[in-house]
Amino acid sequence: MESQKTIKHIFQEYISKSTPIFKNREVLTSEFIPETIQHRNKEINTIASILAPSLKGGRPSNIFIYGLTGTGKTLVSKHITDELEKISKQGNYPIKVLYVNCKMKKISDTEYRLMAELCRLLGYELPATGLPTDYIYQTFFNALDSEKRIVIIILDEIDALVEKIGDEFLYNLTRINQELKNSKISIIGITNDLHFIEILDPRVKSSLREEEVLFFPYNATQLHDILKHRSYYAFYDNVLSDEVIPKCAALAAQEHGDARRALDLLRVAGEIAERMNDDKVTEKHVDLAQEKIDYDRVIESTKSLPKQTKVVLWSILELSNEKNDDIQTGEVYDIYQRKCKEIGLFPLTQRRISDLISELDMTGIINAKVTSLGRYGRTRVIMLNLNESVKEKVKAILNESLVI
DNA sequence: AGTCCACAGGAAGGGCAGGCGA
């Protein structure tokens, strides 16, 4: 009863708050597609002119889009293909766009699931498992060819797909045009892995990148414009103090010009201000947002580490408490062995631990740089990348999951 | 100039789980 009262209280307080912060929070999420996209005119024009022939029934070239995270690749592709579909409805040449994010679990884990998803997008429901692969291919083929049209397939994060199921699928997809009687397909592959194309089979490589478009990172000024534009729809008037947007833009620009990061910062800053019952979002909230985003990221990745890697991190944490100077692989391995004994875990070899340390380096929790100490050998010099409060939380998580 | 440390990191292969066709 007591707790219900509190909840009610919270909700009422929220509703009756004199100056709400958000007009529309959605606008600041990465799923939101704004009507106008800023600072990507060149890319939009390039892609649009490659796709334009489809409006007269011609098959557009396959496109390969590269660019780091938060450079607008997905946004631009969706925006253009949405428009294309809309316009095609007024003409005689139907266009169908299929968008698949290959990082989504249960969609592109296996060839089967991906094909099933593509079939579903074409309006043919298939059971999630159980049918032979040829049958799925046949269904997909029939679905594609059932009417005269251009089908544009967007494979977002295509590197994840190839990692999981190989590139044979892509090969089949690029050849399917020769068999189709009514329809034609064109593929847009999107990736933030700039070296991805190198690992592809040469046959796939050449057909997939008939056209290439590169998305460069935004600079601070461009990020500023984007945030300014979105904040107009997201926040009520005069809620943002002047320094907030420049600060978000600058912070995100440091991180290779990631617009997603900039929007996250702005959104979380707003959320924090709202929770603190402040009526204005200030620089202080942006700092807190930055901390919160980092904190959440570290906590999440710590939780999801495999057990052995957790013990390695645990050892590094202990070493960082004991000594202030740089930590080396050998020292970590000693502590690691001791810890394994303590908790009854079979220790892995140093060779393997060396790899686990590099993996930890990639998550960003630690910094591990190969350094030569001359006479004293060559090793990785390891530094923890966590501030005190995060460190304590990580320690608690590790203790909880490792000590029984 | 040569030595030598303390590893890095490549190559090959063992063992195991999970998926797949027969």
Next chain:
DNA sequence: TCGCCTGCCCTTCCTGTGGACT
């Protein structure tokens, strides 16, 4: 259900290496 294949994790063995020290 069984054998086969594949991918993953890990071990073993190995060669390579930057720079302080002699």
